[in-house]
Amino acid sequence: KVSGLLFRRTVVKGAFWALKIWICLIISLIVVPFDSVCGCVSGLIQREDGSMEKELEELRRSRPKPPVGGDFTLSDCFYFSRRGIESIVEDEVTQRFTSEELVSWNLLTRTNNYFQYISLRLTLVYGLGIFVRYCILAPLRITLACIGLSWLVIGTSAVGLLPNWRENKPKKGGICVANHTSPIDIVILCNDGGYAMVGQVHGGLMGVIQRAMVRSCPHIWFERAEMRDRHLVTKRLTDHVNDKTKLPILIFPEGTCVNNTSVMMFKKGSFEIGATIYPVAIKYDPKFGDAFWNSSKYSMVNYLLRMMTSWALVCNVWYLPAMHQQEGEDAVQFANRVKSAIAHQGGLIDLQWDGGLKRAKVKETFKEQEQKKYSSMVVGDDSSSNSDG
Secondary structure, three states: OHHHHHHHHHHHHHHHHHHHHHHHHHHHHHHOOOHHHHOOOOOOOOOOOOOHHHHHHHHHHOOOOOOOOOOOOOOHHHHHHHHHHHHHHOOOOHHHHOOOOOOOOOOOHHHOOOOOOOOHHHHHHHHHHHHHHHHHHHHHHHHHHHHHHHHHHHHHHHHHHOOOOOOOOOOOOEEEEEOOOOOHHHHHHHOOOOOEEEEEOOOHHHHHHHHHHHHHOOOEEEOOOHHHOHHHHHHHHHHHHHOOOOOOEEEOOOOOOOOOOEEOOOOOHHHOOOOEEEEEEEEEOOOOOOOOOOOOOOOHHHHHHHHHOOOOOOEEEEEOOOEOOOOOOOHHHHHHHHHHHHHHHHOOEEOOOOHHHHOOOOOHHHHHHHHHHHHHHHHOOHHHHHHHO
16 A cells, blocks of 8 residues: 555656646747747848849949940849849749748747758657647646636627726727738737627628627628629718717728738728727737638638647737828828838738739739839930930
């Protein structure tokens, strides 16, 4: 009996110390970067900040000016060829719709495209991580998700009545705009107060949730055919904003999910109706899990399963001061100003590209604009010298 008791005590102590060592390993591997161990690369091409015009001007300044003609020389072709090859290898648009590559590994192989077998110890640690995420965290989160969805359908009428003391919170009669990484963005923002959603009517589980939400708040749902009618969309948004008794509208002007590194072009529709804009910046911490939803690759159920098997979702939210359209400023300029403020606050890259390029091709008019831009850069002072002659 004594030996059995001692044996049980030894097993309990061993399990306790193993758990303690495992927690220390998790914390150290997540917090301390180890790029030399994993061999990850954050990018193939290191680009310097600055426009092509400035780079070309510096190149021309470092060489003697041709005695005849303008600034163009045959060597300019090498510069444009290099920039073209860089854009093909690693362009600014395509990489915004793939998972963010981490400098240090967070024990999730799906956040490290360059993962390979390194050592037995690291493989055992990763195996323990799989057990914790899939056998402990995932069942717990699935249970909580079922409870949460049930509570959403039953108790949505009380969401808008919750007290709120946050600064710069969106007010009734205004529009809240934010960058978009995940469908969970809506849940995070609704924790601070109620919003009227804008979107397309869905079927299935999403349809059940939409119908339940409409009972508690006048959300703006459009049929697929109505989404193409800009005048109808603008009118319904304007009518909602003019009614000061209704909740503020929540809109993601990018129109698609971007991978938590950048803010892409804002659609001008929500900036044309003259309402007060309340910008919100959202930034997830990628060390604990990849919150980006690649809708062209994963279904909603698959995405939610990935979220429930991640370590956690850690998110920073900044409510920026209200912004109004300035005199002489059109809707596009206003949208770009709001987008720049969100990108600056969230530490995100401010891009002018349309998120619609995720599924559509580049318009011919945009190609022509870029061709004219390159032409003016190549010609340089030729046009002015010819006109003087």
